[in-house]
């Protein structure tokens with residue numbers, strides 16, 4: 001697995017990365033890399049946030065405010081979720097445009113709530129819509145939203161300007177040179193976690209304790225070992241947690257690996273799985289086990305075992321994936337295929353057209369797709385078979401559910417049986433969340449994925465204050481927009497729209513076969 005390792009040592013990749021050398025990914029990526037390498041020093045530079053954070057924490061607690069609702073998408077929220085979950089500290093993350101999910105988050109106790117709005121760009125549509133919804137809920141409850149809103153964004157973003165104009169309770173600015181997928185140890189990871197009650201200095205200290213070793217041009221450097229292993233022949237990274245104690249790290253790894261490597265037809269496809277998942281039987285799968293620091297590595301066969309403290313692991317994976325991107329010959333910091341879905345969703349929101357009619361309706365489930373074969377089928381069962389027949393011997397199936405994750409907790413469980421039945425890796429993502437995680441990879445990575453999108457009609461929609469469409473319309477436009485860009489990228493896509501949410505169980509049973 002480590003055939004690629006010696007050249008990384010000879011090329012001084014680790015020390016050059018530590019020194020912020022933008023030439024590491026080749027001439028085409030140099031300009032982009034030059035403005036995205038601030039993350040390698042975050043374990044030191046992010047300490048500037050700690051004092052103001054502590055003051056704000058004490059003030060808010062003094063007012064009885066101890067519930068943190070984090071509003072944001074992808075890299076703006078995933079690290080804070082891992083940090084809070086690992087420390088066992090509650091954090092409510094609002095990263096869904098499902099009307100049901102938004103309504104549920106707003107139904108919590110607003111008197112004890114502070115909202116953290118996190119967005120690097122400050123212009124992500126979901127974040128904007130969710131911020132408006134939470135703000136209006138505060139106002140409706142007789143609470144001044146400015147006193148309960150903390151903003152984390154890049155210096156100079158439109159969100160900074162809006163936060164200043166409004167006069168919100170806290171404003172934490174991050175350095176725009178920190179690449180979004182590499183921002184775990186920045187204000188994006190630290191601010192929500194600290195306000196929720198995590199002693200975040202510990203996380204920075206853990207990262208600082210390993211930082212030097214990750215920059216050593218040495219064959220034993222774990223970032224080089226991991227980075228080289230991910231860039232080998234095997235294209236599926238099956239990540240399973242064997243008691244690492246780091247809760248939710250897989251979701252964060254999925255976003256980092258998918259977004260940083262999945263482009264130009266290349267990339268590593270992350271698959272989050274339980275131990276002994278059927279996906280591991282495939283010859284092109286890497287068995288990557290997250291283990292606890294004390295675990296013995298007694299695994300047999302080609303297995304990657306990764307352990308460390310939380311801060312160390314966040315920094316290790318960032319360094320490793322930057323190395324993998326170099327070996328694959330891609331720019332880890334760009335996302336050339338993310339915009340197409342956003343544009344398609346915007347077009348759909350602006351259009352008055354009702355959109356294409358379903359290919360067929362089977363007992364209340366509407367099937368949409370561009371596969372020519374769909375015109376010959378009339379049942380969901382046959383449509384799924386048609387999609388599955390598109391799966392090549394090097395392919396994967398992605399199930400992408402634009403549903404309320406809290407209301408459908410068992411749906412991801414269908415993944416295992418499906419992987420067993422298809423004898424190919426299967427990934428599962430919640431929409432629109434995955435658009436900001438594996439969305440880049442699905443459209444721009446290896447052209448071997450086939451896609452099943454699940455959407456649903458909502459019995460009760462929800463208005464978005466200040467925007468001319470509802471959350472229900474937004475989530476449908478996002479799903480249909482991604483289906484369109486996946487099809488345009490040549491990927492087989494089937495979208496099933498459930499007109500009644502009880503049909504989730506029927507679809508899950510069909511998937512399990």
Ligand SMILES: O=P(O)(O)OC[C@H]1O[C@H](O)[C@H](O)[C@@H](O)[C@@H]1O
Nearest residue numbers: 073074075076119120121124436
């Ligand atoms: O932080 P924001 O600018 O709101 O961006 C949120 C997310 O948007 C995009 O989808 C990127 O692919 C993600 O890496 C990013 O985390």
